[in-house]
Amino acid sequence: MSERQDILDGETIKRDFPIFRRTIHGKPLVYLDSAATSQKPQQVIDAVSDFYANHNANAHRGVYTLGEESTEAFEGARAKLATFFGSPDPRTIVFTRGTTESLNLVAQGWGRKFLKEGDEVLLTDLEHHSNVVPWQLTAQVTGAVLRYLPLTDEGQLDLSDLGSLLNERTKILAVTGMSNAIGTITPLGMLIEAAHAVGALVAIDAAQLAPHHGISVVELDCDFLAFSGHKMLGPTASGGLYAKPEHLEAMDPMFGGGEMIDEVFHDHSTWKPFPHKFEAGTMQIAQQIGLGVAVDYLSALGMDRVRAHEEEITRYALDRLLSIGATVFGPKDAAARGGAVSFWFRDLHPHDLAQVLDEEGVAIRAGHHCAQLVMRRFGIPASARASFYVYNVKEDVDLLVEALAEAENFFA
Numbered sequence: 001m002s003e004r005q006d007i008l009d010g011e012t013i014k015r016d017f018p019i020f021r022r023t024i025h026g027k028p029l030v031y032l033d034s035a036a037t038s039q040k041p042q043q044v045i046d047a048v049s050d051f052y053a054n055h056n057a058n059a060h061r062g063v064y065t066l067g068e069e070s071t072e073a074f075e076g077a078r079a080k081l082a083t084f085f086g087s088p089d090p091r092t093i094v095f096t097r098g099t100t101e102s103l104n105l106v107a108q109g110w111g112r113k114f115l116k117e118g119d120e121v122l123l124t125d126l127e128h129h130s131n132v133v134p135w136q137l138t139a140q141v142t143g144a145v146l147r148y149l150p151l152t153d154e155g156q157l158d159l160s161d162l163g164s165l166l167n168e169r170t171k172i173l174a175v176t177g178m179s180n181a182i183g184t185i186t187p188l189g190m191l192i193e194a195a196h197a198v199g200a201l202v203a204i205d206a207a208q209l210a211p212h213h214g215i216s217v218v219e220l221d222c223d224f225l226a227f228s229g230h231k232m233l234g235p236t237a238s239g240g241l242y243a244k245p246e247h248l249e250a251m252d253p254m255f256g257g258g259e260m261i262d263e264v265f266h267d268h269s270t271w272k273p274f275p276h277k278f279e280a281g282t283m284q285i286a287q288q289i290g291l292g293v294a295v296d297y298l299s300a301l302g303m304d305r306v307r308a309h310e311e312e313i314t315r316y317a318l319d320r321l322l323s324i325g326a327t328v329f330g331p332k333d334a335a336a337r338g339g340a341v342s343f344w345f346r347d348l349h350p351h352d353l354a355q356v357l358d359e360e361g362v363a364i365r366a367g368h369h370c371a372q373l374v375m376r377r378f379g380i381p382a383s384a385r386a387s388f389y390v391y392n393v394k395e396d397v398d399l400l401v402e403a404l405a406e407a408e409n410f411f412a
Contacts, residue, residue: 027361077292086216117143177209182330
């Protein structure tokens with residue numbers, strides 16, 4: 001970290017990430033796809049390796065030393081996540097493989113139990129497919145109706161009809177905290193208050209928000225919050241769901257099997273108390289332990305400084321991209337958005353652009369980013385997306401711009 005305590009030093013942070021020691025096509029790696037998955041610091045890699053090398057055993061299953069060590073580390077990671085998200089009760093954190101599984105758990109475990117024909121689920125046109133498709137599947141089973149908040153031309157939620165779309169028929173509002181496609185930060189506080197005023201619950205897709213912003217589930221008063229560990233410096237297949245205790249008590253499990261069982265009879269079974277009733281089978285023990293170490297890393301940096309760093313890099317990227325004639329989608333104010341910057345450059349298709357940039361060692365994303373509703377809103381089949389995290393610096397943006405110039409020359 002920088003000697004100045006109010007900012008982060010991306011170059012110093014980068015040294016903690018072994019992947020940045022390698023080259024791509026003979027050039028230093030410029031990784032600009034953290035919205036898809038973040039890179040992992042050595043501390044996280046070491047934690048996963050140490051578990052397998054020295055402590056590997058199934059959690060909650062054995063009374064021998066390795067089993068007890070595994071259980072202690074696994075449950076220790078749960079406690080760390082509860083603290084990270086401001087929950088006073090570690091039991092409110094259910095371990096899953098990430099945001100997609102967590103949102104499916106809400107849609108199935110809560111939605112299929114409590115939604116009925118004519119009930120409404122309010123979504124937005126910003127949503128990742130993981131916060132659309134589970135609700136479509138649940139609506140098909142329950143007869144519930146899906147409604148959507150539209151987008152403005154600037155990529156913000158259009159709240160002009162919120163009063164009619166959010167009404168007494170609305171049972172749950174499922175909304176992203178930050179768009180993975182165009183970076184928009186949504187007004188969660190206002191939306192949660194409005195939803196609760198009509199008796200609706202709120203499920204937050206925090207896959208993008210959690211890595212970049214400090215979150216207090218108590219202050220937000222959200223009912224559910226889904227997050228992915230691999231986007232916040234943790235291993236793949238790590239993550240979870242926060243939910244208020246009364247919802248976890250009322251919900252049905254999504255998976256059945258070992259460990260979540262209390263008693264099994266011929267015709268029925270009973271479940272352990274939450275969170276364990278949602279954690280069937282052998283869990284991702286090493287991955288969640290690694291996520292706990294990632295949370296330690298982020299907490300040491302300070303989430304306020306993580307957000308300030310993102311805002312600084314994003315502002316610089318917006319200025320540079322707009323100055324070379326790129327069309328940027330989403331808010332142009334860095335304070336109103338995250339670091340996922342989607343754009344078109346000249347008339348170059350994003351996939352062609354990404355391939356040429358890779359030759360320059362620059363890794364960006366090209367495609368619809370699992371957000372086809374957003375692409376359709378802006379009349380494009382796909383976009384190029386550069387996304388930033390704690391290890392990025394302004395020089396990475398400069399190399400992106402230089403690579404774009406190379407691409408323009410290549411296709412000239």
